[in-house]
Amino acid sequence: xxxxxxxxxxALAVGCAEPTxxxxxxxxxxxxxxxxxxxxxxxALAPHNGHPTAYLVTAAPKHLVAYDLADGRVLWDVEADVxxxxxxxxxFVAHRQGKGDIAVRGxxxxxxxxxxxxxxxxxxxxxxADQRVYYVVQSAGGAQRVSHAVGSSAESCVEAWRxxxxxxLGAPAVRDGIVAVPFAYQNLVFLDGTNGQEVARxxxxxxxxxxxxADAAGFYYGANSGVFLFDAKSxxxxxxxxxxxxxxxxxxxxxxxxxxxxxQAAQADYTAFDRNRLLWRAHPKGDGVEFLDGAAYLDxxxxxxxxxxxxxxxxxxYPHPRVDVVGSEDVGPSILFAAADGEIAAxxxxxxxVIWSKKTGIKVAGVTFDADGFAPPGGGGAPGPVxxxxxxxxxxxxxxxxxxKVFAVDAMTRVPGKETTAELVKVVLKKGMAPAVxxxxxxxxxxxxxxxxxxxxxxALAKHFDYLADQEVRGVDTLARxxxxxxxxxxxxxxxxxxxxxxxxxxxxKEIVKALNTLGGPDAHRALRDLLLTxxxxxxxxxxxxxxxxxxxxxxxxxxxxxxxxxxxxAGEKRTLPVLTAYLHRVLAASAPKPVLKAAxxxxxxxxxxxxxxxxxxx
Amino acid sequence: MRGLxxxxxxxxxxxxAHGDELDGLQKDLRSxxxxxxxxxxxxxxxxxSPRALDVALDELAVGVPPKVAAALLAGLAGRKxxxxxxxxxxxxxxxxxxxxKKAIVALGEVPDQRPTPVLIAALSxxxxxxxAAAARALAKRKETxxxxxxxxxxxxxxxAAVDALAxxxxxxxxxxxxxxxxxxxxxxLANTLGGLLERADFGPDxxxxxVVKAVAKLPGADATAVLTDYVKATEKDPxxxxxxxxxxALEARGVNQ
Numbered sequence: 001x002x003x004x005x006x007x008x009x010x011a012l013a014v015g016c017a018e019p020t021x022x023x024x025x026x027x028x029x030x031x032x033x034x035x036x037x038x039x040x041x042x043x044a045l046a047p048h049n050g051h052p053t054a055y056l057v058t059a060a061p062k063h064l065v066a067y068d069l070a071d072g073r074v075l076w077d078v079e080a081d082v083x084x085x086x087x088x089x090x091x092f093v094a095h096r097q098g099k100g101d102i103a104v105r106g107x108x109x110x111x112x113x114x115x116x117x118x119x120x121x122x123x124x125x126x127x128x129a130d131q132r133v134y135y136v137v138q139s140a141g142g143a144q145r146v147s148h149a150v151g152s153s154a155e156s157c158v159e160a161w162r163x164x165x166x167x168x169l170g171a172p173a174v175r176d177g178i179v180a181v182p183f184a185y186q187n188l189v190f191l192d193g194t195n196g197q198e199v200a201r202x203x204x205x206x207x208x209x210x211x212x213x214a215d216a217a218g219f220y221y222g223a224n225s226g227v228f229l230f231d232a233k234s235x236x237x238x239x240x241x242x243x244x245x246x247x248x249x250x251x252x253x254x255x256x257x258x259x260x261x262x263x264q265a266a267q268a269d270y271t272a273f274d275r276n277r278l279l280w281r282a283h284p285k286g287d288g289v290e291f292l293d294g295a296a297y298l299d300x301x302x303x304x305x306x307x308x309x310x311x312x313x314x315x316x317x318y319p320h321p322r323v324d325v326v327g328s329e330d331v332g333p334s335i336l337f338a339a340a341d342g343e344i345a346a347x348x349x350x351x352x353x354v355i356w357s358k359k360t361g362i363k364v365a366g367v368t369f370d371a372d373g374f375a376p377p378g379g380g381g382a383p384g385p386v387x388x389x390x391x392x393x394x395x396x397x398x399x400x401x402x403x404x405k406v407f408a409v410d411a412m413t414r415v416p417g418k419e420t421t422a423e424l425v426k427v428v429l430k431k432g433m434a435p436a437v438x439x440x441x442x443x444x445x446x447x448x449x450x451x452x453x454x455x456x457x458x459x460a461l462a463k464h465f466d467y468l469a470d471q472e473v474r475g476v477d478t479l480a481r482x483x484x485x486x487x488x489x490x491x492x493x494x495x496x497x498x499x500x501x502x503x504x505x506x507x508x509x510k511e512i513v514k515a516l517n518t519l520g521g522p523d524a525h526r527a528l529r530d531l532l533l534t535x536x537x538x539x540x541x542x543x544x545x546x547x548x549x550x551x552x553x554x555x556x557x558x559x560x561x562x563x564x565x566x567x568x569x570x571a572g573e574k575r576t577l578p579v580l581t582a583y584l585h586r587v588l589a590a591s592a593p594k595p596v597l598k599a600a601x602x603x604x605x606x607x608x609x610x611x612x613x614x615x616x617x618x619x
Numbered sequence: 620m621r622g623l624x625x626x627x628x629x630x631x632x633x634x635x636a637h638g639d640e641l642d643g644l645q646k647d648l649r650s651x652x653x654x655x656x657x658x659x660x661x662x663x664x665x666x667x668s669p670r671a672l673d674v675a676l677d678e679l680a681v682g683v684p685p686k687v688a689a690a691l692l693a694g695l696a697g698r699k700x701x702x703x704x705x706x707x708x709x710x711x712x713x714x715x716x717x718x719x720k721k722a723i724v725a726l727g728e729v730p731d732q733r734p735t736p737v738l739i740a741a742l743s744x745x746x747x748x749x750x751a752a753a754a755r756a757l758a759k760r761k762e763t764x765x766x767x768x769x770x771x772x773x774x775x776x777x778x779a780a781v782d783a784l785a786x787x788x789x790x791x792x793x794x795x796x797x798x799x800x801x802x803x804x805x806x807x808l809a810n811t812l813g814g815l816l817e818r819a820d821f822g823p824d825x826x827x828x829x830v831v832k833a834v835a836k837l838p839g840a841d842a843t844a845v846l847t848d849y850v851k852a853t854e855k856d857p858x859x860x861x862x863x864x865x866x867x868a869l870e871a872r873g874v875n876q
Contacts, residue, residue, distance in 0.1 A: 466743040467750065468771040502714045503745055530709065533682040540685075540714065574651045575684055 020191060020198040021149075021165035021183060030235040032200035036190050037231065039199075040176040042284075043216045045332045045373035048088045049107045051075075052371035054336070054344055055093060057082045057270060059365035064095070066110060067344065069336075069371055072358050076110035084268045085260075086368040089129030092154045096124050096268070104133060104154055114157035122148070126171020126268045128214075132160065132193060134179045136169045138265075149181050151196055161196035170262025173214040180212040180219050180230070182262045188212055188221050188230070202230070205237045211259035216372060217283045224256055227282055229289035243289040245282060247296035248312035253407040270327065270366025275301050279330035280309075293349060297335055299328045300404045303393055304335060305411065306352055306383075314411040316352030316383040319393045320345075327367035333375035338367035346374065351381040352389070387415045391423045394437065402434040409437055413444035421445070421453040428475035429460055442478040451486040461494035465503030476504055477511035484515035492519040496527035506540070509547035517554035528554050529566065537575045545579045552584055556591055564588075641666065645674050653686055660687045664694015672700055679706045685715050692721035699728045711737050716746040723749060727756025735762055742768045751779035758783035770795050773811060776803050785814020788821075793830040800833075806841040809834055813845035816861075817852070827861035835868035843872055 018025040026032075047053060052069040064082050066075040080103065084096035092113060097103035102116040102124075118124060118137060125147070127135035133154050139146045147169035151160045170182030177193040183201075185208050190200040202209075202221070210223040219230035226246030228234065233242045249256060257277040260267040267273050279299055281292035296309040301324050306315040320339060328337035334346040334355065342362040348355045356376035393408040409427065412420050427433060427441035457479050465473050476498050483491035498504050499512045513531070516524035528551040535541050541548055552570075555563040570576050571584035644666075647659035660683075663671050675691045683691065692710060695703050703725065710722035723741050726734035734756075741753035742765070754772060757765040766787060773780035773796070784792065792815065796808055812834045815821050821830075834845050846865045853862040 465745055467745060468743045468768060468775065500709075500712055502712055502716075502719065506714075533680070534709065534713065536682045537684040537687075538714075569681070573681075574649065575656075 018198070020163040020196055021169070021189060022198075023166070025198060025201055027187065027201040027203035028235045028237045029200065030232060032190075033202070033230075033235050034232055036178060036200040037218075040178050040218065042218060045216050047370045047372055047374075048090060049370060052331075052374040053088075053107075053369070054338060054371065055086045055088070055368045056338060056342075056344075056360070056362055056364045057086075057366040058363055064093075064105070064110060065360075065362055066093075066107070067358075067360060067362075069344070069356075069358075069374055074360070075108075078105070078110040078112075080105075080110075082366070084124065084127065085270060085274075085366065087127045087129035087133070088368065088370040089133065089154055090131055092129065094127055094129050094133045094154070096127070102127060102133065102135060102152075102157075104157055113155065116152055116157045116159075123265055124268060125169065125265050126262060128172045128174040128179065129154065130174045130177065130193065133157070134172050134174055134193065136172055136181060138168070149179070149191065149196065151179070151191075151193055160194070163191065163196045163198075168263050170210065170212070171260065171268060172262075173212040173219065175214040175216075175219065178219075180214065180221070182209050182212055182221070185209065185263065188219075202234045203237050204228075204239075204242075207239050210261045210263060212262060213259050215281070217281075220259075220282060222258060224258060226256075227258055227280070227289070229282065229284060231284065231289075233287070243284070243287070245289050245291060245309070247278060247280065247291065247307075247309040249298075249307070253403045253410065274327040274366065275299065275325060279328060279335060281330050281332055292330075292332065295349065297330055297349070298407075299325060299335075299337065300407075301325060301401060302396075302398070303401065303404045303408075304328075304337075304347060304352065305407070306349065307411075313414060314386050314390070317386060317389040317393060317408065317411070318347055318352045318354070319389065319396060326364050327369075329369040329371070331369060331371045331374045333373065336369050336371055336374060338364050340364055346376050348378070348381065351383045353378075353381060353384065387412060387417065387420045387423065390415070394423070394427055394441075399434070402436050405434065405437045406440045409440045409444060413447065418450065418453050418456075421448060421450045422456060424448070425453070425456055425460060425475075425479075428478045429473075431472060431474065438475070442475065442481075445478060446481045446485055449485050451488070454483075454486060454488045454490070457482055457488065458491055458494060461491055461498065464497070464501055473498075473503065477508035480508070480511045480515035484518040487519065489519055489521065492516060492521045493523040495519070496523045499527045499531055500534075506544065506547075510544075510550055513547050513550040513554065517550060517557070520554075520558050525555065525559060525563070529563070532570060533566075536570050536573075536577060536580060539577070542577060542579060545577060545583070548577075548580050549583045552580075552587060556587060641668070641670055641674065645678075648674070648678060648683075648687065653684060656684065656687045657690050660690035661694065664691060667698070672698060672702065676703060676706050679710065685718060688713075688718055689721055692718060692725055695725040696721065696728065698725075699730055701729055701731055701733075704729055704731075704733045707734070708737050711741060716744075716749055719744065719746070719749045720752045723752040723756055727752075727759060735760070735764065738762070739765050739768050742772050747777065747779075750777060754779040754783040758786040761787055763787050763789060766792065767795075770799075773807060774799055774803055776807060778807070781807055781811045782814060784811050785818070788815050790826045790829075793826070793833045797833050797836070800836060805837045805839045809837050809839065809841040809845050813841075813848065816845065816849045824859055824861050827859075828864050831861050831864040831868065835864070835871070843869070843874060846872075847874065 054067045054069055056065040056067055062081050063077055064080040065077045068075050081098045082095045087094045091107050092104050093107055094102055094104045100118045104113045106113055121139050122137035125136040125138055133152045136149050145167055147165045148162055149169055150162045167184045172179050172181045179191040179193045181189050183189045186204055188202040188209050189198055192199050207225060208223045209221050212221040220227050222228045226244055229243040231243050236242050279297040282289050283292055291309045294309055295306050298305040302320045304318040323339045323341045325337045325339050328335060334349055336346050338344045342360040342364050345357040346355050355378040390408040390412045394405050424441045424445045428438060461479050463473055480495055495512050495515055532548055532551045567584055571581055571588055644659045644663050647655050650656045663675055675694055679691055707722045707726045710718050713719050726737055738753045738756050742750055744750050769780045769784045812830050815830050834842050846869050849865045853859050
């Protein structure tokens with residue numbers, strides 16, 4: 001907390017506070033925070049307007065449709081140029097309309113109650129609603145950015161108050177008449193919704209604040225690093241001292257997008273961010289905060305993943321067939337989503353199964369759910385086989401979702417069993433798979449060290465390129481690595497054949513040689529010798545001679561005098577690639593039999609040098 | 620291969636200048652100057668002596684630069700030397716297609732059965748020229764066991780299969796090819812069947828009738844040309860049922876004979 005001058009404290013005591021958004025206002029003041037919390041007690045999860053409702057925005061022509069989820073019917077459908085996400089208030093909804101207006105409509109009929117006209121130089125940042133409409137705009141003119149937070153009547157749209165801030169304000173959130181506004185990326189300012197007066201301020205000293213969100217349990221704020229609960233501990237202003245929680249992701253493929261960036265005007269509208277984000281609910285627990293059921297959910301276009309927020313372990317996965325999901329929400333007992341073809345469905349948060357679905361036939365471009373607590377019957381079952389769901393995601397023919405597929409592969413690595421190994425092998429061998437997916441599957445396969453699946457690897461290794469059979473071969477390098485880590489001696493012969501197969505890609509050779517060096521045996525030695533002699537003069541290996549060099553290592557380590565003689569010949573032959581010759585000289589010298597000192601007969605005068613004799617039994 | 624290598628290594632390590640021409644060539648062959656080595660390899664290839672063969676096989680076994688290998692393999696092509704099979708088999712799987720092709724050509728001339736599986740395997744090579752060399756070699760060897768593989772090659776629209784099948788195709792071939800109608804260009808099928816009809820040893824005539832019927836099913840100028848050529852080629856034997864079948868097919872196509 002910033003040190004306050006005695007005069008300021010006096011001013012506070014008599015209620016003469018700094019203006020709203022003043023840079024001199026005190027922050028992280030425990031009493032302010034506690035007073036504000038008292039004004040915003042927790043309540044039960046429930047829709048704002050009684051019936052669970054999905055507000056669907058269509059693209060062309062632009063309509064706003066209210067769909068009653070409980071009754072499964074359209075409540076109303078009005079033509080509306082919706083250009084922001086909807087804010088649902090008590091008895092009304094609000095949205096930006098066109099470029100310069102905010103429209104307020106009755107929640108029961110969709111009819112326009114009134115409009116707020118933004119000034120020409122004002123850029124819309126975001127809005128929230130409860131009894132009133134609250135919105136934030138930025139003024140483009142002038143050298144310094146100026147923002148305004150505004151409260152307006154939801155009946156007449158008359159402006160009740162307007163507070164100016166130097167710098168950036170973010171999209172607001174509201175509950176119980178308290179409006180929370182991110183300010184200057186570091187602060188969260190709480191305003192009295194009736195008059196705009198600042199009632200509390202949180203200033204984070206070690207984390208930025210790029211969003212604020214309100215629900216029945218309280219205010220949450222934070223950035224992409226995680227979520228803070230607004231509580232007394234917020235006064236600490238630090239991640240360590242505050243009630244903070246972050247979801248552990250099962251993969252590094254996704255950035256953790258906890259909520260829309262309040263400062264990004266573009267994110268005030270329905271965008272791709274609605275289709276690729278984390279879904280979560282949190283609640284106070286003890287003196288901290290935790291995600292509801294300890295789970296976080298990832299919505300990525302057509303794919304939903306539930307995972308343990310503490311460990312990252314996948315609980316379930318759901319691939320929505322064919323059609324993109326345009327928006328979703330964690331409403332507590334279920335995940336609600338709307339697909340582009342108008343299907344609205346609910347996934348049980350426990351099992352990931354579809355427990356409710358309606359096909360509206362509406363072409364949906366964006367959706368806002370006012371359906372907290374919506375729980376259709378049928379939930380609570382056990383999750384289905386995760387491996388199967390993940391495999392279906394990996395094999396989904398839609399080629400846009402490489403990151404999702406890599407994510408699915410990552411998640412598969414945590415699922416034990418031969419079935420998962422078999423799926424990973426299929427991914428590695430599959431033509432047309434995105435390279436990132438193949439690479440991740442390869443790493444996963446090696447890391448599993450699943451020796452029980454060795455017949456599967458050998459079956460794959462037995463296949464070679466065959467033009468007549470339209471058979472192409474992929475993943476030999478990966479299978480070589482796997483065979484080596486599980487020490488599958490029976491694979492040596494198969495790998496030896498691939499080593500000398502002209503269809504084996506050059507980069508794969510070194511992994512095969514490494515594996516043959518590990519596995520050893522006569523087949524391996526023969527193949528290594530043939531490779532070395534056949535290609536020792538081949539300039540194609542100049543760029544990457546590692547396969548030949550590794551073959552030298554293998555022959556030198558496990559071979560006898562004959563191999564050493566062969567290597568000596570290759571090293572001394574003028575046509576051998578210089579890069580290989582240099583390597584051979586180095587390793588042959590390093591591995592040369594060490595001479596041992598043998599006690600010489602008593603030296604005659606003048607003959608005092610010891611004899612250098614090779615070690616017994618070595619050449 | 621290991622025994623051979625030991626012998627070869629011993630030979631290489633013991634090599635000394637003897638002063639005769641072959642020794643001189645062998646020395647040049649090992650020259651780091653590529654052009655000089657290639658010329659020496661070419662001359663060794665032209666040398667029909669057993670010693671020259673030994674030199675060529677030894678050099679190939681211990682590895683030479685690709686251009687030198689190409690010259691040595693070209694030299695082996697005319698020798699029909701069974702002793703070369705082991706080395707040629709190794710080069711038939713070389714990473715460089717040109718060397719594979721030369722090894723296949725040389726293997727095709729070796730008069731024993733050991734090269735056959737290698738040649739049939741080469742029909743599955745990724746490079747068309749190598750497949751074509753294998754198809755020609757198998758045809759030259761009248762290797763009927765390659766018929767199924769060659770039919771697959773034809774199904775892949777490889778032109779090399781046309782001549783090869785025409786030369787080795789047996790009585791059942793027309794039926795197998797009939798199954799490919801509509802899957803591969805009619806011209807390829809027509810010319811393959813036409814090649815069978817050109818062979819004096821193909822028959823008996825009822826088999827030729829089947830072939831003619833298969834050609835008759837094919838539309839297009841190539842099939843018409845095959846039928847026309849067959850009618851002309853069998854003028855001396857006008858009562859042949861296969862000729863009559865061909866004439867009937869031509870009439871159906873409205874071709875004046």
